[in-house]
Amino acid sequence: MNPIKKIFELLEYDFSDAGKFAKLGPLFDATKTFFFLPSPKTGLGPFIRDHLDLKRYMSVVLLSLMPVLFFGMYNTGYQSGLARGETLDVWTAFLSGAWVVLPIIIVSYGVGFFWEILFAAIRRHPISEGFLVTGMLFPLTLPPTIPLWQVAMGISFGVVIGKEIFGGTGRNILNPALTARAFVFFSYPVTMSGNVWVAGADAVDGITGATALAVNAEGGSSLFSTLSDQGFSLSNLFFGFVPGSIGETSALCCLIGAAILMVTRIGNYRIILGGIAGLFITALLFYFLPGTRGTWADAGPLYHLCAGGFLFGVAFMATDPVSAPGTDPGRWIYGFLIGFLTVILRVANPAFAEGVMLAILFMNVFAPLLDHLVLKHRISKRIPNV
Amino acid sequence: MEKIHLSKGFTLKLAGLPDTSVIRLPRPATVGVSALDIPHIRPKLLVKEKDRVKTGTPLFCDKRDTSIHYVSPGTGTVKKIVFGRRRRLLEVVISLDAMDTFVEFDPVSSKDLSQIPSGELADHLKKGGLWQTLRQLPARDTADSAATPPLIIVCLNGNDIFSPHPGLVLQDKIRQFEFGLSVLKRFCDRVIVAARTNSLALLAPAKHLITLAVPDIYPAWDPGTILYHIKKEAKENAAWYIGAEGLVRMAQFLETGRYPVDTMVTVTRGNDKKPHMLTRQGSPVRLLAGNFPPGSLITTGRLNGRIKDPDAHLGFFENTLNILPDAQGDEMFGFMRPGLNKPTVSKAFLSCLFNREVQLDGTLHGEERACINCSYCENICPVDLMPNFIMKALVGDDIEEALELGLLDCSRCGLCSFTCPSKIELTRILSRGMDAHHKDKQG
Numbered sequence: 001m002n003p004i005k006k007i008f009e010l011l012e013y014d015f016s017d018a019g020k021f022a023k024l025g026p027l028f029d030a031t032k033t034f035f036f037l038p039s040p041k042t043g044l045g046p047f048i049r050d051h052l053d054l055k056r057y058m059s060v061v062l063l064s065l066m067p068v069l070f071f072g073m074y075n076t077g078y079q080s081g082l083a084r085g086e087t088l089d090v091w092t093a094f095l096s097g098a099w100v101v102l103p104i105i106i107v108s109y110g111v112g113f114f115w116e117i118l119f120a121a122i123r124r125h126p127i128s129e130g131f132l133v134t135g136m137l138f139p140l141t142l143p144p145t146i147p148l149w150q151v152a153m154g155i156s157f158g159v160v161i162g163k164e165i166f167g168g169t170g171r172n173i174l175n176p177a178l179t180a181r182a183f184v185f186f187s188y189p190v191t192m193s194g195n196v197w198v199a200g201a202d203a204v205d206g207i208t209g210a211t212a213l214a215v216n217a218e219g220g221s222s223l224f225s226t227l228s229d230q231g232f233s234l235s236n237l238f239f240g241f242v243p244g245s246i247g248e249t250s251a252l253c254c255l256i257g258a259a260i261l262m263v264t265r266i267g268n269y270r271i272i273l274g275g276i277a278g279l280f281i282t283a284l285l286f287y288f289l290p291g292t293r294g295t296w297a298d299a300g301p302l303y304h305l306c307a308g309g310f311l312f313g314v315a316f317m318a319t320d321p322v323s324a325p326g327t328d329p330g331r332w333i334y335g336f337l338i339g340f341l342t343v344i345l346r347v348a349n350p351a352f353a354e355g356v357m358l359a360i361l362f363m364n365v366f367a368p369l370l371d372h373l374v375l376k377h378r379i380s381k382r383i384p385n386v
Numbered sequence: 387m388e389k390i391h392l393s394k395g396f397t398l399k400l401a402g403l404p405d406t407s408v409i410r411l412p413r414p415a416t417v418g419v420s421a422l423d424i425p426h427i428r429p430k431l432l433v434k435e436k437d438r439v440k441t442g443t444p445l446f447c448d449k450r451d452t453s454i455h456y457v458s459p460g461t462g463t464v465k466k467i468v469f470g471r472r473r474r475l476l477e478v479v480i481s482l483d484a485m486d487t488f489v490e491f492d493p494v495s496s497k498d499l500s501q502i503p504s505g506e507l508a509d510h511l512k513k514g515g516l517w518q519t520l521r522q523l524p525a526r527d528t529a530d531s532a533a534t535p536p537l538i539i540v541c542l543n544g545n546d547i548f549s550p551h552p553g554l555v556l557q558d559k560i561r562q563f564e565f566g567l568s569v570l571k572r573f574c575d576r577v578i579v580a581a582r583t584n585s586l587a588l589l590a591p592a593k594h595l596i597t598l599a600v601p602d603i604y605p606a607w608d609p610g611t612i613l614y615h616i617k618k619e620a621k622e623n624a625a626w627y628i629g630a631e632g633l634v635r636m637a638q639f640l641e642t643g644r645y646p647v648d649t650m651v652t653v654t655r656g657n658d659k660k661p662h663m664l665t666r667q668g669s670p671v672r673l674l675a676g677n678f679p680p681g682s683l684i685t686t687g688r689l690n691g692r693i694k695d696p697d698a699h700l701g702f703f704e705n706t707l708n709i710l711p712d713a714q715g716d717e718m719f720g721f722m723r724p725g726l727n728k729p730t731v732s733k734a735f736l737s738c739l740f741n742r743e744v745q746l747d748g749t750l751h752g753e754e755r756a757c758i759n760c761s762y763c764e765n766i767c768p769v770d771l772m773p774n775f776i777m778k779a780l781v782g783d784d785i786e787e788a789l790e791l792g793l794l795d796c797s798r799c800g801l802c803s804f805t806c807p808s809k810i811e812l813t814r815i816l817s818r819g820m821d822a823h824h825k826d827k828q829g
Contacts, residue, residue: 002718037720039713039749046689046800047710051728051735052807053752055721057760060734128755170512170756264733268761297614326759326774375775375791382770385524385623385794 002104008032027121030127033129057266058129064260065136067253072246073097076144076264079243100144101246104151109135111152114124115159121170126168130176130322134158137177137316140247141309142184154184174364175323178313178357212237212244213296213346213353223294227303229317236308246308258315267319270328271335275314278339279304286347297347310342313356322363327378330370338363388598390615395603395768396547396689396801397728401743402654404548406588408557408659413482414810417460417668418699420477422544423692424456424518426824428525429475437464442645444515445478450828454528456702457515459647459667461486477699486647493643504572505531514639515632518702519632520573523613524794526823535626537576540567542596542630543585543607546687546706550650552581553628554662555587559634560591562641566633567595567613569640574626578616582607598773604689605768612798614769623794631705651700655709656745668699674707681712683748689800690813710748730768731805755808761823763812769795773802773812780819796820 009030015021015028033055042049074090077097083086088096112135113127138155158180163172212232227233236242240250248254261267283301292298305311318324318338325334337339338359345355352358410486421429421753428449433439439462442456461485468476491514494502502510508531511517520529520538529535542552556563556779570577580598598616600606617623628636631649638646649667653660653674661774663674671694675684684694686704694707717723725735729744739745763773771792779787793816802812 005716006719033753036716036718037751038716038753039720039747039751040753041683041712043693043751044803044811045685045686045687045693046804046813047683047691047693047708047748048688048746048804049750049752049809050732050807051725051730051737051751052732052762052805053721053750053809054755054758054807055723055752057758057807058722084793109531126753126755130758168756170758202504264734266734321758321760324759326761327772328761328764371775375772378772379790379792382792382795383617383623384620384790385792386790 004035008035011317021177023121024117026125026127027117030117030120033126033193039170054129058132060132060264060266061261061316062136064257065133065140067245067256068140068250068316069101069136070094071250071253072140072325073101073238074102074231075240075249076246079239080144097144101139103141103148104139104144104146104246105136107148107151108139108155112138112155112159115156115164119160119164121166123168125168130163130169131159133320134163134177134180137247138180140312141177141181141245143245146184150184150188152303154180155188157183170322170323173368174361175317175320177320178317178361178364181357182361212242212328223296223298226294226305232307234302237284237303245309248312251306251311254311254315258311261315261319267315268321268324268331270331271318271324271338272314274335275318275330275339276305278336279310279314279343280339281342282340286343295347304343304346308346308354308356310339313342313360314338317357318360323367325367325370325374327371327374329377330367333370334363334367337366389600390600390606390612392601392603392606392611392615392768394766394770395606396731396766396804397603397732398746399741399743400547401657401676401745402548403659404551405659405661406551406554408554408650408664409661410444411663411665411673413601414666414669414673416465416479416670416699417458417483417666418477418479418670419456419458419668420699420701420704421456421475422477423686423701423703424490424528425521426450426525426590426821429456431475431478433465433467433478435463435464435467438462439464439480440487440489441647442515444446444489444513446475448528451512451528453512454517454581455508455513456517456518457489457645459645461488461533480700488644491639491643494640496568497509499568499640500573505574507569511636511639516636516639517643517802519636520626520628521609523544523610523627524623524796525820526610527824529626533624535574535624536622537578537611537625538570538574539609539625539627539629540570540579540633541612541627542579542581542589542706544629545608545690546652546654546708547604547689548652548708549687549706550631550652550662551588552585553590553592555630555650556589556603556634560595562637563592564595565641568635569636570628570633571740578612580607580612584610603768605797605799605801608690608768608797608799610795611768611799614795614797629703642697649700649705651705653707653709656711657743660745665700665710667702670699671696671707674700675709678709679711683710683712684708685710685748688746688748689804690798692693703743710746713747713749713751727779732762732807750809752807752809757808757810760807762805762807764804766801768801769797771796771802773816776819777810777812777815780815785819785823789823793819794823 074094077093158176162176163178214292238251262269280301283304286297287300341359342355429446430449439458445460448454460482462480466479467480470476520527522529635646651663685691685708688708728735800813
């Protein structure tokens with residue numbers, strides 16, 4: 001017999017309702033089902049069931065996050081090298097980046113799982129797989145210089161206030177990872193907004209620099225050349241060799257992730273395409289407005305698409321099925337308005353350089369309303385049967 | 387011949403299509419009449435153990451309409467009356483004599499048919515134990531003979547994907563089938579005969595009688611699904627429907643005055659291509675199923691049937707047995723594997739790249755979780771419901787909203803539960819909602 005299975009069978013009794021660790025039953029259950037996918041007999045029709053379950057569902061999301069994660073590690077190391085005036089080779093950059101990024105991820109998962117287990121133990125329900133994604137998404141939205149205690153605070157807020165007080169996975173209104181990020185963003189603005197610290201540039205201080213979205217050209221020069229001067233050429237923004245939050249710098253990697261989600265139908269393509277369409281159209285409208293030279297209103301759709309966290313947000317955050325609308329027309333509108341609001345916030349709101357986080361959270365709140373309207377419409381189309 | 391179009395449904399190719407040869411099984415030692423596959427019935431027993439019964443003797447009736455009889459499909463002695471919990475009638479078992487003695491009813495010829503008032507015809511069928519082959523949507527209860535149906539749908543294909551082929555069921559019985567159709571015309575002018583497109587070749591002798599071809603996507607041939615796709619106004623919701631074999635037996639009963647006892651059954655198991663089996667109605671499951679591995683599930687429709695106890699007998703409406711294997715035990719790191727051999731309607735396993743014949747076992751492949759609003763159920767529902775929203779309305783006890791969202795259009799095909807990644811028993815929740823509503827309406 002499989003030795004790991006033996007261990008689980010030995011421990012089974014202690015974690016059962018009669019055992020001494022009964023309270024930790026959900027933890028045991030989660031660990032066991034991680035190793036051995038359960039497949040109990042169907043007691044009710046239909047008697048055959050599809051192989052897709054939530055573990056697989058969430059694993060596909062994690063898989064789609066791998067490109068941004070690995071590139072994020074590499075870029076963190078690469079940027080810190082640049083800041084010190086060195087050009088690191090790929091492996092050194094990757095390893096030094098991983099040295100910074102991994103602790104953030106470990107803290108996020110560790111603290112988050114603590115809350116998950118606590119709530120699962122009190123409520124006597126199994127630990128949901130949804131946190132596998134939340135625990136990975138949240139660190140990827142953070143700058144690499146974030147203090148670890150802030151990571152712990154953020155994920156605690158995201159899991160407890162963003163999800164568990166609503167009843168856990170499936171019942172939350174807001175995306176928990178973004179709720180966590182919003183909490184950190186507003187509570188610790190010094191570490192989060194406007195300027196980013198490039199990780200590890202100096203043991204004590206680090207070097208500050210503006211993110212692309214905080215750049216405005218002055219004295220009538222064009223935004224593009226100013227951006228280019230500061231290292232934010234379109235190709236750098238597209239490939240991601242710019243400082244920023246860990247996961248969001250590379251538009252290319254986000255697009256690969258989005259493609260994985262869309263091809264496997266795990267992420268809804270309507271949200272992603274709707275979001276990109278909304279961003280394109282709104283950015284074009286601003287582009288043709290007169291008198292915006294040198295500001296982000298003048299940037300045009302491609303810069304808006306590649307700069308900042310839009311693609312990361314629309315691919316991984318907006319497609320969270322729980323906080324998005326559950327109807328197809330609702331998803332198109334939801335996605336489109338996320339793109340629209342992102343540009344509006346970037347261009348028309350001087351308080352925030354970046355808008356995608358707030359745009360998604362705002363639309364999360366409106367998702368049930370969109371669903372309600374779509375349902376009303378669909379009901380009116382049906383031949384009544386009551 | 388008209389056609390309906392249906393894009394949503396069960397698109398996997400299942401292995402185990404039965405062969406189109408027909409064999410006759412030996413005479414069973416016992417037959418049973420089950421009360422479990424008759425929806426909404428409140429049975430009232432009319433016999434005791436050790437009573438002698440003829441073929442056609444009523445065994446129990448429906449308390450809601452005591453003139454509807456469920457009759458013995460064989461001659462012999464009542465061996466056992468099996469009750470479940472709370473004395474619920476499960477089945478009446480009869481040990482068969484060597485020869486049949488029939489209860490004789492007055493035959494009705496096609497000439498007589500136009501003379502009899504439809505109410506009298508219905509009473510005649512009720513006494514003969516065949517009225518209940520006619521059922522009424524949306525609750526799928528026994529047809530209400532006091533009402534006039536807006537239309538009657540004759541569904542040639544059965545409930546399961548591998549139910550008996552209508553071409554074989556109707557073989558040499560086209561005349562009876564035609565007579566049956568004229569019986570239905572006595573109750574309603576609009577009779578629709580629907581068949582799967584891939585059944586049409588073997589159905590050539592009956593081609594002139596078929597009015598609607600439905601695509602080969604399960605459950606396009608289900609009466610509820612057909613009705614949803616052809617109906618134009620709300621009053622059509624109360625349509626009646628009947629299966630091919632039910633109609634033929636009704637006709638045989640009227641012509642001969644004797645209760646017809648033969649039925650055609652398919653048994654599917656893995657890659658087997660078993661022949662169609664001609665047997666007596668109510669045959670024991672063990673006689674039909676043969677040997678099967680321990681732990682298998684035996685069902686009367688892998689998506690919309692019920693679990694069959696191997697020691698029970700085939701029900702009145704049941705003509706398919708699926709033998710589904712148990713899983714091979716918990717799979718290590720099952721959720722991370724590429725999944726070449728994991729059939730799915732999603733695109734999350736590599737198996738979706740190949741259009742191969744697949745087999746599915748009788749297990750859940752996961753554990754129940756909260757609904758995450760992924761819309762997989764909506765994307766597979768053949769009648770355009772949003773099972774996730776209806777489920778939430780029903781769980782929140784809001785039957786009004788569930789009805790508005792089209793709950794009663796549900797054809798109980800089971801596909802929402804089949805596809806749900808959170809393994810929520812959507813079909814059960816929706817069915818319970820419908821049943822509760824039906825019970826409420828009956829008062």
